[in-house]
Amino acid sequence: MWLRNNQVPALAGLAAVLLCASIALIFFYAPVDEDGLNQKIFYFHVPIAFTAYACFGWGAWKGLLVLWKRKPGADLESYVAIHQGVIFGALTLITGSLWAKFRWGVWWTWSERQLVLFLVLFLFYSAYFMLRYSLEAGPQRENLCAVYALFGVVLIPISLLAIRLAENYIHPVAFNKHGPQMAGSQFFTFLVSLAAMLALAGALYRVELLGKRLDQRLRELRELLA
Amino acid sequence: MSGYFNDVAVLARKDLKLELRARSTVPAMLLFVVAALVVFHFALPAESSELAAKGMLWVAIVFTALLGLTRAFVAEREQRLIDGLLLAPCDRSAIWLAKSLSVLGFLVVVELVALPAFALFFSGIDGATVAGVALADLGICAVGTVLAAMAVAGRARELLLPLLFLPLAIPIVVGGVGASVTGEPARYLGFLALYDAVFAIISWASFEYVVTE
Numbered sequence: 001m002w003l004r005n006n007q008v009p010a011l012a013g014l015a016a017v018l019l020c021a022s023i024a025l026i027f028f029y030a031p032v033d034e035d036g037l038n039q040k041i042f043y044f045h046v047p048i049a050f051t052a053y054a055c056f057g058w059g060a061w062k063g064l065l066v067l068w069k070r071k072p073g074a075d076l077e078s079y080v081a082i083h084q085g086v087i088f089g090a091l092t093l094i095t096g097s098l099w100a101k102f103r104w105g106v107w108w109t110w111s112e113r114q115l116v117l118f119l120v121l122f123l124f125y126s127a128y129f130m131l132r133y134s135l136e137a138g139p140q141r142e143n144l145c146a147v148y149a150l151f152g153v154v155l156i157p158i159s160l161l162a163i164r165l166a167e168n169y170i171h172p173v174a175f176n177k178h179g180p181q182m183a184g185s186q187f188f189t190f191l192v193s194l195a196a197m198l199a200l201a202g203a204l205y206r207v208e209l210l211g212k213r214l215d216q217r218l219r220e221l222r223e224l225l226a
Numbered sequence: 227m228s229g230y231f232n233d234v235a236v237l238a239r240k241d242l243k244l245e246l247r248a249r250s251t252v253p254a255m256l257l258f259v260v261a262a263l264v265v266f267h268f269a270l271p272a273e274s275s276e277l278a279a280k281g282m283l284w285v286a287i288v289f290t291a292l293l294g295l296t297r298a299f300v301a302e303r304e305q306r307l308i309d310g311l312l313l314a315p316c317d318r319s320a321i322w323l324a325k326s327l328s329v330l331g332f333l334v335v336v337e338l339v340a341l342p343a344f345a346l347f348f349s350g351i352d353g354a355t356v357a358g359v360a361l362a363d364l365g366i367c368a369v370g371t372v373l374a375a376m377a378v379a380g381r382a383r384e385l386l387l388p389l390l391f392l393p394l395a396i397p398i399v400v401g402g403v404g405a406s407v408t409g410e411p412a413r414y415l416g417f418l419a420l421y422d423a424v425f426a427i428i429s430w431a432s433f434e435y436v437v438t439e
Contacts, residue, residue: 067435124393134380143435144376154428158421162397165417
């Protein structure tokens, strides 16, 4: 009962606990491998990237609900999810750039395809905000934003394929068809880290959504008064 | 089904007729692409390779297409033509298909001049490049028409389209440049065909939502 009434604080608490656990695991449990200490950023960089994908996917799903079911409120949810995705995408670019600096000695490398993909996605989803804010609020804006969000999830695999075709890559391959290429303790740390990032994104999403809904409600009340 | 293609043909003919009478888009695109090629000549230092010029050709094609796409829905919005089209008893995706075909027509006309001009100014053009350009044109027109319809709905209009279009054009540039500069163009042409198919389907399915409320 308490959980149902306090979903957001519960989610935020879960995110905080998981984040603390993942940081403890990263620094005290996961072994230092041949790359040395700088490999630790892997446990931030990759979960953040996965979380960004999850946000974009969630935004597109909500966009599909706008178009398909005409679900009220789905437009706002789609927008908030994409907003979160852009924030996590920017963090991916920053952590990836730091990692590249320590690993290869350069801040940016075109041969790391995840990083290039995130640059493309960052540009694409930044244009989403330009589109959204150049339109009047209303059903047309909901439609256009939803269609654009759907284009985004189609663009992700296509761009990845394009970047793969375009570049010879030196990105360390952590996952391939033989499963994760890391020790069990590393993989466990990675999973906790990923769960922490997803919980954090979920909590932020819910908080942001609450605020936006409050804004909307306030605006409606003001219009009623005026 | 023949009714559908009949609608498409009528709508596309309307665009071609408008262009023949007003001559507002194609001459501008032609001038732009030739001017761009001249600019690229001066942008490339003397010892730069032929491959760099091939890359520039793709920049010219994407930006010229962008110029044409910016104009694609201007009459529809400014003269409220879109209201008439939406009232017409035809499927909304027919409007997309017709507009894509007419933009494709303009782009092909421009490239019929641009590719020989490129061959004249820079270097010869092989069959793989021509095939790449043809496949890229399909993708550019399919995606670009939807985005152009989105962009004219907003306040920013001309400003918005390049921002929406360029990230989506990056895979086209990768495929096109790969087809024209590498020894094995087949996989790049295959990639362009995949891009065309995927985005044509999603554009065809989603256009109705872009123009209606």
